[in-house]
Amino acid sequence: MRILLINAPHPSIGSRIPDDHLPPLGLLAVGGPLIDDGHRVKLLDAEFGPMSTASILREVVTYRPDAVLFGHSGSTSGHPVIAALSRAVAQVLPDAWIVYGGVFPSYHWREVLDEEPQVDVIVIGEGEETGRRVMAALENNRPLSDIPGVAFRTAEGRARSTGPAPMIQDLDACRIGWELIxxxxxxxxxxxxxxxxxxxxxxxxxxxxxxxxxxxxxxxxxxxxxxxxxxxxxxxxxxxxxxxxxxxxxxxxxxxxxxxxxxxxxxxxxxxxxxxxxxxxxxxxxxxxxxxxxxxxxxxxxxxxxxxxxxxxxxxxxxxxxxxxxxxxxxxxxxxxxxxxxxxxxxxxxxxxxxxxxxxxxxxxxxxxxxxxxxxxxxxxxxxxxxxxxxxxxxxxxxxxxxxxxxxxxxxxxxxxxxxxxxxxxxxxxxxxxxxxxxxxxxxxxxxxxxxxxxxxxxxxxxxxxxxxxxxxxxxxxxxxxxxxxxxxxxxxxxxxxxxxxxxxxxx
Known part of the structure; x- marks a missing residue:
């Protein structure tokens, strides 16, 4: 699959005042295992600038991913930005899967699925193993209900969670995708x-x-x-x-x-x-x-x-x-x-x-x-x-x-x-x-x-x-x-x- 990881811009964070900028570790941690699974993965770090929505959408349309993955270290304060941006992405790329992870959606998965129809899947908790399982299920048209640690809508449109995913015991088994930056x-x-x-x-x-x-x-x-x-x-x-x-x-x-x-x-x-x-x-x-x-x-x-x-x-x-x-x-x-x-x-x-x-x-x-x-x-x-x-x-x-x-x-x-x-x-x-x-x-x-x-x-x-x-x-x-x-x-x-x-x- 062609997968695009988007680090959404978040102007509210005061750390942007200095000129320095740090890479999004969470998305890199998810990206490494996906690369190892054979997916074509790209990171779009929209914090630089920060990028406008129009600029982000141009990048999305050019890359034409099968799935767009959103996450942000800001979590609660980053959610409104991700919600608006994911709506815009869904409009220009309606066939792409939109997957959302992080602390805020892990706990607010019901509200996110009810309020944001463009979001298809929420990864609950740690994303490295769950993310690769979600991508494999979407690629091969397998049910998400078999994957612990996800939330999605049922055929009747109700938000459903599969419960917590197993905790990652060996943190060294999940490689950071440093090559993405x-x-x-x-x-x-x-x-x-x-x-x-x-x-x-x-x-x-x-x-x-x-x-x-x-x-x-x-x-x-x-x-x-x-x-x-x-x-x-x-x-x-x-x-x-x-x-x-x-x-x-x-x-x-x-x-x-x-x-x-x-x-x-x-x-x-x-x-x-x-x-x-x-x-x-x-x-x-x-x-x-x-x-x-x-x-x-x-x-x-x-x-x-x-x-x-x-x-x-x-x-x-x-x-x-x-x-x-x-x-x-x-x-x-x-x-x-x-x-x-x-x-x-x-x-x-x-x-x-x-x-x-x-x-x-x-x-x-x-x-x-x-x-x-x-x-x-x-x-x-x-x-x-x-x-x-x-x-x-x-x-x-x-x-x-x-x-x-x-x-x-x-x-x-x-x-x-x-x-x-x-x-x-x-x-x-x-x-x-x-x-x-x-x-x-x-x-x-x-x-x-x-x-x-x-x-x-x-x-x-x-x-x-x-x-x-x-x-x-x-x-x-x-x-x-x-x-x-x-x-x-x-x-x-x-x-x-x-x-x-x-x-x-x-x-x-």
Whole structure:
């Protein structure tokens, strides 16, 4: 079959403000097995530009695929874009199959099939194995009902799901289709050639607002030596300089993680590694952090979220401020930048809470900060807790963690924004932070930190401009449950596969 993978444009994502652009790992992961099955596969990355709908349709008509596969890492906020684009594709290519995958359609498959008649098949959960089975069924006119992990319409027009697909046990069996991209087009970290990679899937912790934990079901990892070899190949044969890890928690197993670090060091390639992890894992690995740095780690994002005990208990975040502070200290000691992720927008927040949060961030003393707005997903337990809150952002393209979507009881949106922008400015412009930028000894880390400041100078005013002149909020919006529908946390796979006694496990 002729298959076209489309990475739809998504202007709402603030990461487009820098000039750098990363490849769509999810579509490449689906594309590799399809190529190996003998299909002719092409990737159309419409994020470049971004491409207009007319330009995309010209490419579609020229290629004339038998099937068009849509997916987007933005998921919830990307769905409106994919819905509109897939309608347009169906009009110019009515005989092509349209297949849709990702976190959002995996949980909203009923609504998508009811509201988007152009979508033929939805892949639920991991797409590598299911995608190849779907393509084989469509090519040979076999029933989709025999394939676990899909949703489609019956002959009577009713949406039907075949249930969850078996979890992929061997992540090394599904090859990434790196040949689908021109590596020279993709960069990060200030113009350095870059890719997104994934060592592990899932997270062993149960943050109740996380939109990923149920999708991946449980924590699994690649073979450490094979993964290190793949990264080394990207560096040697494709000129890749930066690896951006897509993992939620790659360091979950100290033994496995240490084996990967040692394997990558043995490959003797120069790579810059960036990603996310738990502060607890950094403190746990205090004695091997030199291996982190030797392997190429330059920055870790640490999810700190809140210091308010009631909020931490509500979101089951766990962690301890002393551990968070120690993790930042240890990373700095080993020449690794720390980025503190901080979430605001909880219902009972006040000016005093924001002031306390800023003081705590100052005490943590991270190199970088990332402030986000709480964004509940219907399939997470947190959605049930927030179901009665008022929605102020009706444009679903803005549900991307960088826009306020829910009202807070004690503060109007403009004041929440001012606190966020004030906190960002204080954290990055305080004398201690500026002095570090000027005096960092490692030239690579110094360059990375300066690039972060250059990016911030563009993003900070852009978000203010959007809030004032582009984003449209409502005062008397619907409740969260009225806007999205009934809670779906009973269908979250991770909640079905873990014993109830783990419900209060502390997480990062």
């Amino acid at each position: 021109d590596h020279a087009r993709y960069s990060y970290w200030g113009g350095k050639r870059a890719v997104v990679a994934q060592f592990s899937r899932g997270c062993p912790h149960l943050c109740n607002y996380c939109g990923q934990r149920g999708f991946w079901t449980k924590w699994r990892h690649r073979d450490p030596v094979k993964f290190a070899r793949e990264l080394a190949d990207l560096a040697r044969n494709h000129g890749v300089e930066v690896i951006n890890f897509a993992d939620e928690n790659p360091t979950s197993s100290r033994r496995v993680w240490k084996a990967f670090l040692e394997a990558l060091i043995a490959e003797n390639v120069k790579l810059i590694l960036v990603g996310s992890t738990r502060a607890d894992d950094i403190v746990r690995d205090a004695d091997i952090l030199h291996l982190y740095r030797q392997a190429g780690w330059e920055r870790f994002l640490l999810g700190l979220e809140s210091t308010d005990e009631a909020t931490l208990q509500m979101i089951r975040k766990g962690g301890a401020t002393a551990t968070d502070r120690e993790a930042v200290r240890l990373l700095r000691k080993h020449g690794i930048l720390s980025m503190a992720s901080w979430v605001v927008g909880f219902e009972e927040e006040t000016d005093a809470d924001h002031w306390r949060g800023l003081r705590q961030l100052l005490a943590y003393d991270p190199d970088q900060v990332q402030l986000l707005y709480v964004t509940p997903h219907r399939w997470t337990p947190f959605f049930r807790l927030a179901a009665g809150r008022t929605v102020i952002q009706l444009d679903r393209r803005r549900w991307d963690y960088k826009h306020q979507v829910l009202a807070t009881r004690h503060m109007p949106p403009w004041r929440v924004l001012l606190w966020v922008k004030f906190a960002e400015a204080v954290m990055q412009l305080r004398p201690r932070a500026l002095w570090r930028v000027l005096t960092l000894k490692d030239p690579s880390v110094r360059r990375a930190q300066r690039w972060y400041y250059q990016m911030g100078r563009r993003v900070w005013p852009f978000e203010l401009w959007n809030f004032l002149f582009r984003d449209r909020r409502v005062k008397d919006g619907p409740t969260l449950a009225e806007f999205w529908g009934a809670p779906q946390d009973a269908g979250e796979q991770s909640m079905q596969t873990r014993p109830a006694r783990l419900a209060l496990v502390k997480v990062s």
